[in-house]
Amino acid sequence: MRYAPLTQAIQGETVDAWDIHFKATALKEKDSSVIVLSIGDPDFDTPTPVIDAAVAGLKGGDTHYVEIEGRDNLRAEIANQHQQKCGQPVTKDNVILLAGAQNALFSSALCILQPGDEAIVLQPMYVTYEACIQLTGAKLVPVAMDKHNNFRLDKDALAAAITPKTRAIFFATPNNPSGVMLNKDELSYIADLAISHDLWVVSDEVYSRTVFEGEHVSIAGFDKMAERTITLNSLSKSHAMTGWRAGWAIGPETLIKHLSNLSLCMLYGLPGFVQQAAYVALTDSQALMDSEAMRESYRRRRDTLVACFEKHENLACIPPEASMFLLVDVSQTGLNAQQFAEALFEQERIGVLPATAFGQCASDYIRISYVVDDEQLAQACERIDNFMLQFV
Amino acid sequence: MRYAPLTQAIQGETVDAWDIHFKATALKEKDSSVIVLSIGDPDFDTPTPVIDAAVAGLKGGDTHYVEIEGRDNLRAEIANQHQQKCGQPVTKDNVILLAGAQNALFSSALCILQPGDEAIVLQPMYVTYEACIQLTGAKLVPVAMDKHNNFRLDKDALAAAITPKTRAIFFATPNNPSGVMLNKDELSYIADLAISHDLWVVSDEVYSRTVFEGEHVSIAGFDKMAERTITLNSLSKSHAMTGWRAGWAIGPETLIKHLSNLSLCMLYGLPGFVQQAAYVALTDSQALMDSEAMRESYRRRRDTLVACFEKHENLACIPPEASMFLLVDVSQTGLNAQQFAEALFEQERIGVLPATAFGQCASDYIRISYVVDDEQLAQACERIDNFMLQFV
Structure with a gap:
């Protein structure tokens, strides 16, 4: 066949x-x-209060269809924490829950890339980026981080990779596998390029709570970046919840509407008991x-x-x-x-x-x-x- | 943007x-x-033993990454029940777990359809078929069931809708919203057309356990249909598990490998505790x-x-x-x-x-x-x- x-x-x-x-x-x-x-x-x-919340949800019958985008309280909490951290003014309408950051990456790529596009990804990169970008028909253009400088951003290489076909820059900060976290100067350089070439930026921040030195910075909070940035995150790494498949995308409202339409035919929302657990993960002090x-x-x-x-x-x-x-x-x-x-x-x-x-x-x-x-x-x-x- | x-x-x-x-x-x-x-x-x-299984999984730490295609015991059980029911010889390698039949429909469409294709869907059809097919770039060709005959198959209309561009026939049996279940004669007609025109058949059987009269028949068991049939099912309706997002596709091994590659970058598997629950749903007598x-x-x-x-x-x-x-x-x-x-x-x-x-x-x-x-x-x-x- x-x-x-x-x-x-x-x-x-x-x-x-x-x-x-x-x-x-x-x-x-x-x-x-x-x-x-x-x-x-x-x-x-997974932290015990999170398990307990899922168990309570299951036993309480929270096993029916839920809102495609995720529940309002969870989306609002994610928006609130994001805004507190990076200053980007967002509400629940800028947030959609998806089945892990992997699903959010996949979905974002589908909504912004099309055949003929080029998408830059800072390398080293997690292995599934290749498939997520190529399945849209776009071409993945890897830009190597500078291995002679501990895999930090190679500004010249990034600038040189941009062509009229470039549509987006993808990166993970902190990076898997290098553990490098892009600093303000590096992000500012990327932001300037994105603005001047009218590019999307997809910032995968799944390790942003696992930071040992320095401050994690989100490019979404930079001036004029809110309209062109998609921030991906999840509970997989921060809360040892890899198997739960609970992640999200934060971006412009129009993007969230497109992602919601996509989720309607792709996923149909996350389990309610998982959402209850996710809310506890983000808010419970223990x-x-x-x-x-x-x-x-x-x-x-x-x-x-x-x-x-x-x-x-x-x-x-x-x-x-x-x-x-x-x-x-x-x-x-x-x-x-x-x-x-x-x-x-x-x-x-x-x-x-x-x-x-x-x-x-x-x-x-x-x-x-x-x-x-x-x-x-x-x-x-x-x-x-x-x-x-x-x-x- | x-x-x-x-x-x-x-x-x-x-x-x-x-x-x-x-x-x-x-x-x-x-x-x-x-x-x-x-x-x-x-x-x-959701039945209590199913809830209990998920709770045991959660409390037992079954919260880590699992096999992308789903666990062997669950896939084997699904294969076994499918074979018992319709006679198609299948093993676990013909089965992949996905986040509901919706996700299985979406994923199947992506793996078999491309721009320029036509995909026939028997109408009335569930509302998300349109998006699932159109997002592949294929054209949805609706074939109306015969409303003057209680929405049963209109054989002539189906035959007339096939063109050289037709790639697949999609239908749900039992149908949502009509509740019509395709009988052996109707399925045999569809099978003959599919074989003679070398078409895929996607059979959405999510209501196959909610049957009041007659026997539900799966087209996958018909002669020469195994190689071209994708059977979709889930626990959502049969076990009141809509919110769990637990479904599957059954098809040729090559298709399952493609779906597995897709799930790797789209979903990354179902939660282990959901899979434990799914296994109990399919096997526990209560x-x-x-x-x-x-x-x-x-x-x-x-x-x-x-x-x-x-x-x-x-x-x-x-x-x-x-x-x-x-x-x-x-x-x-x-x-x-x-x-x-x-x-x-x-x-x-x-x-x-x-x-x-x-x-x-x-x-x-x-x-x-x-x-x-x-x-x-x-x-x-x-x-x-x-x-x-x-x-x-």
Whole structure:
């Protein structure tokens, strides 16, 4: 049977990179000594008040159709917190709940991109950007962050990538996999380009609550950016709620109406009991304290890993400002990232990802997810020390 | 800012029809005597064992990422039940879980249709088909069911609608809003056309467990149809789980792989606790008994309404074989469907839908959803009797 060309556009080329992750998770079922540092799924439980809210919703019969855009109180709370943080004046009418930031990215791309367009994405980038952009018929134009400057913005490269066909700039801040958080100067540069070339900006901020140093800044709050910015966020990372599929987009009211029309035929809203849980996640003091405690754990783990990698002369680690990931340049070992990751798994039973999947500019790097407890992480560091002996 | 043309394709023309529904639900908050017969949301609670399974999943920490296609045990159970019912040999690899049959319809359309294609939909049709098909760039070609024959298949009209551009035939059996269930002869006719013209068939079977008379037949089980049929189903209607967003598509393995690639960038799987609940819904004897009890309630309500409408000479009701809806021809009253629905709401505080939204062929009809308890339904019948006095 014939399939639509779209099915070609969503076939990732980067599946190989996950082989080690799949091998590691499969082996871990038989061998508990395997340490899986290859996925961005928090090891924490969802905060208890959030679970309790979902349970109360389920037991209270909140299992029927709900408003397509999400409930007013939840949308208003998201709008309120966004405005408090970045200053962009928004109401619930600027917010739509969707099934995770992934669904929000997918939906936003469909509403703003069309065949013939070019969409710039700052690289390294999360692996699903490629499919989300290509399925609209638009062309993805990767702009590599500057790997000689710890993967910070390469302003000249960004400016040079803009053509008359450019329609949007997509980025994640903090970035997965680098953990780099764009600063005011960098965002201001992007904003100026977006305004002068009349571009959309899609800012994926799912790690914005997992920040170790400095202040997270949202480009939506910059002058004249409200009308052209789509801010994506979710509870997946901040509240260890990856499986709940609860995220949102914030943007101009017209965009939200289009996204609502799309959700009507794509999704038909999020479960009411999930929305009750989401509201508690964003407002309950215990839930917020739990979220902060997770962040402090990630900070401690990051410090442990950075200290480990800095000991080894032929590894160069980029200390992340945020997120639950870090990149390590392994090229000085004489192995490429895939070889290094395979050897580390074979010899030391540690699963990490070759960062090639996140863009060519990251091909010398492995991505480490610090989503295991302190004890496992200490073990991982010992094994890495041992592994590195062969390269001395 | 410029939006993609897709945003035009998903702007429904049929929103007016829902005005009365929105008015009725708004007034009901202030006036409990309002009777809302305008939505397809069961008034029942989700069966307790299903709730309990979700609660156990939540409390057990089943809140992390899960397999994109859904869990093996759930997919295998769906495959098993489908095979038992219709004879199509399928395994879990022919099944993908998606966020409701709506999401499965949307995703299937994206994977099989492209600009230039024509997709036939049997009309009356549920309102979101238009957007789902048009957003792919394909043209929706409605084929009216025969209203002079209780909205059964018009074979000649279907055959005549096929052109070299036709790529697929979409239908719902049982149908929303007519409650008509396609029989073996009708499905066989459709299958022959699909095979001889090499067409996809998308069979939306969300009301297949809500059948009052006769046997529900799935076209997927017909000879040579497995390779070209996509069967959509969900728990929304059968188990009063509309808000859970739990549905699936069954089809060729290649299609499932494409749908899985799509889900990776669109949705990223269903919550694990929802999947645990779904498994219980499909296998637990109490949950299945509850589902059957719902069906018996719908049957009783249907009988009540049919008896009510048959009393009135200038109303012609099509007794549905299945579903939770029925159509009533109101044209003999001298009012059109919109006027009739408005007057019924203004005078008797009953919300029904003008069926115009489901296709031009249904424009003489109102759709009644029997999703209220026996007492309210008896009241509704009394009020309808009273309302009809003015037309005598």
